[in-house]
Amino acid sequence: xxxxxxxxxxxxxxxxxxxxxxxxxxxxxxxxxxxxxxxxxxxxxxxxxxxxxxxxxxxxxxxxxxxxxxxxxxxxxxxxxxxxxxxxxxxxxxxxxxxxxxxxxxxxxxxxxxx
Amino acid sequence: xxxxxxxxxxxxxxxxxxxxxxxxxxxxxxxxxxxxxxxxxxxxxxxxxxxxxxxxxxxxxxxxxxxxxxxxxxxxxxxxxxxxxxxxxxxxxxxxxxxxxxxxxxxxxxxxxx
Numbered sequence: 001x002x003x004x005x006x007x008x009x010x011x012x013x014x015x016x017x018x019x020x021x022x023x024x025x026x027x028x029x030x031x032x033x034x035x036x037x038x039x040x041x042x043x044x045x046x047x048x049x050x051x052x053x054x055x056x057x058x059x060x061x062x063x064x065x066x067x068x069x070x071x072x073x074x075x076x077x078x079x080x081x082x083x084x085x086x087x088x089x090x091x092x093x094x095x096x097x098x099x100x101x102x103x104x105x106x107x108x109x110x111x112x113x114x115x
Numbered sequence: 116x117x118x119x120x121x122x123x124x125x126x127x128x129x130x131x132x133x134x135x136x137x138x139x140x141x142x143x144x145x146x147x148x149x150x151x152x153x154x155x156x157x158x159x160x161x162x163x164x165x166x167x168x169x170x171x172x173x174x175x176x177x178x179x180x181x182x183x184x185x186x187x188x189x190x191x192x193x194x195x196x197x198x199x200x201x202x203x204x205x206x207x208x209x210x211x212x213x214x215x216x217x218x219x220x221x222x223x224x225x226x227x228x229x
Binding site: 004006040045048056090092106107109 | 149151156157158159160161164205216217219220221222
């Protein structure tokens, strides 16, 4: 299995809703990432998990809450989002955050719309 | 601080023509460099990477890139464009540290005309 699987592919949520994005990989990678991508822009790093511990939080608002229950699974919990949070949310994994040269494997993303 | 600059936000070529997408990097230490491709409504796919081995790197789908330290460049080329190459292309850099953080350029949209 050489894929990163993200669910759901599309999500529409109201500003008072609570929802979660899910990301799963079975490549034995020990680093996992959440990126946010607005239209026609490059991905922006949000969080990095290394060996199931949060190692980087790029000053992301607390309405985004990451969770790494085990080495294969990464969640992003969403609460009280704003319309400007609408974007493509990408999950990625790599063998190890210290092995940057190997690059990431990206999932196909979740297209989030906040209404 | 590291950064990448992609020259040209939009490149248009005819089918069968040479593809050249430009990327210049800024790094105080030897970098690791990557090219990713993103098709509409999809994630990013790694095309190729430079990790201080050979300076000419061959990737998937017939793409290659040459690392030129003197020019701080890592331009992406393909001898003959195909309609299926139309996509967004991102150059990215990371350094030999333990953060795993990738820094992306602004992207270049490649249009291929029949």
